[in-house]
Amino acid sequence: MTSLQDKIIATAREKNAAIYAHTYQPQEIQEISSVVADSLELARRSKDGPETTIILCGVHFMAESAFILAPHKTILLPNPDAGCPMANMINEQELLTFKAQHPGAPVVTYVNSTAAVKALSDVCCTSANALAVVKGVPSKEVIFTPDKYLGSWIQEKLGSEKIIHLYPGFCPTHQRFKEKDVLAMKAAHPSAVTLCHPEVNPGIRRHADAVMSTSQMIRYAGEHDENEFIILTEIGIKYPLEKKYPDKKFYFPDMKVSCPNMKKIALEDVLNSLTYGEHRITVPEEIREKAFIALDKMLAYK
Ligand code: SF4
CATH class of the missing domain: 3.40.50.10800 (NadA-like)
Structure with missing residues (x-):
């Protein structure tokens, strides 16, 4: 942990705020978060979790969903420019x-x-x-x-x-996988199981052994005996996979498929969010x- 990360964790504790991160967030953000999950789990936790202030490190619609489900809570998005083109x-x-x-x-x-x-x-x-x-x-x-x-x-x-x-x-990010890269990875790692996110297009998807969400990929890698996996989704998932299963191997295309919107949140933004209560996300009540x-x-x- 860096001193900035330590400061953020201490400030969150002091302010009684929780930091939630999506699996596609940068590693340094995932490291300071009490919940790292996919959209479904983030929505569930936002609704049912005990915290009254949530710093949501993800993109705008995730913070909106958290507010829709838990309007009595303060939902903060550290960078208001983190949107989702889809x-x-x-x-x-x-x-x-x-x-x-x-x-x-x-x-x-x-x-x-x-x-x-x-x-x-x-x-x-x-x-x-x-x-x-x-x-x-x-x-x-x-x-x-x-x-x-x-x-x-x-x-x-x-x-x-x-x-x-x-x-x-x-999703523009998930359209960046190239068939030739996927085939090259499969040829280089013939024993690897290929797991693909359903946002990827059918031309790539057809080369996968299984199609699933990020949380399902993380579970799958733990529940199955195979030791090598080719992962076709956003690169942020590399950190939780390797952290959870240090003895297994996870392969990604050389050209890292990274969502620029998910990477818009920096540690400094999270600290500002905690310190100044920005940027509060709400939705008009009738919507x-x-x-x-x-x-x-x-x-x-x-
Ligand atoms: S990876 Fe990025 S662009 Fe694609 S759906 Fe998720 S947030 Fe939107």
Whole structure:
């Protein structure tokens, strides 16, 4: 730990604040966080955890979700510029237009979306529970927004059980994997199991042995006897994987796939957040109430 990290931990204790970090955050941020998790677990902890002030080290929609679920808590995002391009690929009007094209189909919205879009949705999901959520919707036709690749993976899994109308959003970071790199890694490490995030496109996904969320990857590596893994998701997951399983080997493409938005939070921002109570994230009550319904339904799914 550096002296700045020690100072942040001491200040958080003094202010009775908790630091939560997404698995894609820089290592130095993960090291000072009491919770390091994926979007689903961060949402659960924000709602049920004992802390009244949460410094959320992630991107804007994660802090919004925390506030929607726990409006009595103070939710701080250390850098207000940390957004998510996928979440910004759909707004309220675009969702209303898409809904009009598929009348009657319920809307399942990935948490990587704005509060206003969640408020217009029937239920939310994360990559950890998207399959179960779509399966659980009592309708053959479903609108899935905004990630077309996560949606296409669910369609593949569910086959003729559902007709999924895919909104054409995507994660620019997860589109940076190159097929030639993946094939080269597989050739170099023939015993490695390839795990892929569902935000990755189908051309890459088809080379994976299993598709899953970040929390599921971390669990999978612990629960299986294999010792080598090729990991196709954002590079931030390298730290928790190697920390948890020092005897196993995890391979990533040479060209590190890193989300520039997830890396916008620096230790200095976290200290400022704790010291000055910035940047407080809230959602207008009429939007929050509707978005709460969609998000809270999501929490019932594992
Ligand atoms: S990794 Fe992709 S989906 Fe996640 S915050 Fe970055 S841009 Fe958004």
